Amino acid sequence: MTRSARRFSLKEEGAKGVLIATVSTVVVLGLIAYLAVSSPYWSEFKDQFLNRQVFAESFPEILHAFRRNIFYFLTAEPVILGFALLLAVMRSSRGPVFFPLRLLSTIYVDLFRGIPTVLVVFALGFGVPALRIPGLPVDGWFWGWVALILSYSAYVAEVYRAGIESVHPSQAAASRALGLTRWQSLRSVVIPQAVRRVVPPLMNDFISLQKDTALIAFVSAFSVEAFLRAQRVSAGDFNFTPFVGAAICFLIITIPMTRFTDWLLERQRRRRMAGGAL
C-alpha cells in the first residue's frame, strides 16, 4: 500500500468511528427519552418540573437572585485562598519552635474537614446571631458566608499542603544552599511551584464552593439567593419548575468550570509527558 492510500484508509476509519458514535448515541438517548415520555407519569412530571409557564415567570427573578450566589462565591474565594495557604504553610513549618503552629493547623484542618459543611453553616448562621454579641454582625447570610470560608479553607489547605510536599526537597536544598532563609525559600521557590501544580484540584474545590453557596439559603431569610428564591416561588405555585431554573443557574457556571479544569489537567499531563517543568 502506498503512503497516501494508507492515510486515506485511516481517514475512512475515522469517519466510520464518528458515524458509529453518532448512531449509538442517538439510539441510546432516544431509547431513554422514549421510556421517559411513554411512562404513565410523564405528563405529571412535565407539569411539575418542566412547566413552561412557571419557568418563564420564575426564571428571571431566580437568575436575578443568583447574583447573590456569585457575590458569595467571588468574595469567599480570595479569603479561602489566603487563609488556606496560611494554614498549609503553618503545617509545613519545621522545627520545635513552630510546633504550636503545626498543632493548631492540624487540629483546625481535622476539625473542619470532618464536620459537614451544612452543619457549620447552621451552627454559625443561627448560633452567632443568637449570641447577640455587641459589635458582631447579626445577619445570617454573613455567618453562613463565614462558615463556608472556615469549612473550605480546611479542604484547600490540604490541597496546598499536598502541592508543597510534591516539590522535590532538592529545590529547597538548592535555594537554602544559596543562603535563602527557610521562609524566602518557601515563598520564592517552593510555593510558586506548589501552587502551579494544585490549580486543577483547587478548581474542583471552587466548583463545590460555588454549589454550596446555596446552603446560605437556610440561614438567611432576607438576603435571598437563587435557591431560596426558587423555594419560595415553588411553595407559592405548588410547582417544582423553579428548582430546575435554579439548577440551570448553577450549571451555567459549574459546567464551563469543570471543562476548564479538565483542560488544565490535560495540559499539565501533556507537559509532564514532554518532560517539561510545571
Next chain:
Amino acid sequence: MSEAIRLEGVHKSFDGLEVLKGIDLALDEHEVVCLIGASGSGKSTLLRCINLLERVDAGRIWVHGEDITAHGVDQNAIRRRVGIVFQAFNLFPHMTVLRNVSLAPMKVLRHPREAAEANARELLARFGLADKAEDYPDRLSGGQQQRVAIVRALAMDPDVLLLDEITSALDPELVAEVLDVIRELAGQGMTMVIATHEMHFARDVSNRVCFLDGGRILEEGPPDRMFSDPTNERTKRFLDRIIAAGRM
C-alpha cells in the same frame, strides 16, 4: 597563603549508618582539591556538611577561620560564602535563567534588581549563556543547565565553591563544556572542592587529590603521584577498576 577550609574529625551518620568516619582536610585559598572514590564513599555528604546542608555529628569545620559547626552560627551567612553545585542542577523550573541567577543576590545580599540582573547577565555572557537569559531551564540542554547552576552559585561571589559530581548526570558529549568552565574558574584562583568521577579532569585541574573510601580519606597527594604511583592498596584497586572501565 591563608586557609580557606579546615575539617577536623568530621563524623556523620544517617539512621545509624556512618557515612563519614572522621575526616580531616585543610585547603588553602586558591587551592583546588578533588575528592575521588566509589559511589557511597561519602564524597557528597562531605560537601553537604561544608555547606551546612547536613549537620555534622562530631568534629569541626572552619571556613576562613570561622567555626561553622559552632552553636548558634548564622547558617545563611555561611552558605552565602560557600557555594555548591549539585549533580542534578536543581535549577528553579518556574523561573527564567536570569531570575535563577539573580534571585539569591536580590533576596540574600539585598542587591537592587537592576544591579543583580546586570551582574547576572554579565556572568551569563562570560560563560557563553547570554542568549539564554530569558529562557526557562527546561529549554536548555543538560550542559547549559549545569553551567547556569554554576553561574547561579558564582553570582553570590562565594569564597569557596563545592562541586558535587556535576557532570555525572550529563550525556558524555556535554561533559566537556562544563569541565571547561571549572578549568577557567580554577585558573582564576577560585577555591574549590570537587567530587568527581572524571579522573582526567581531576588530574589536570586539581592541586591535590583525596581518595575517599568507607567514609575516610585513605590517601591524598598531588594528582600526578596519586594517579601514577598510589601507595595505598585500595587506591590502586580503585584506579585499576576505573582504568578497566575505560574512564581514564
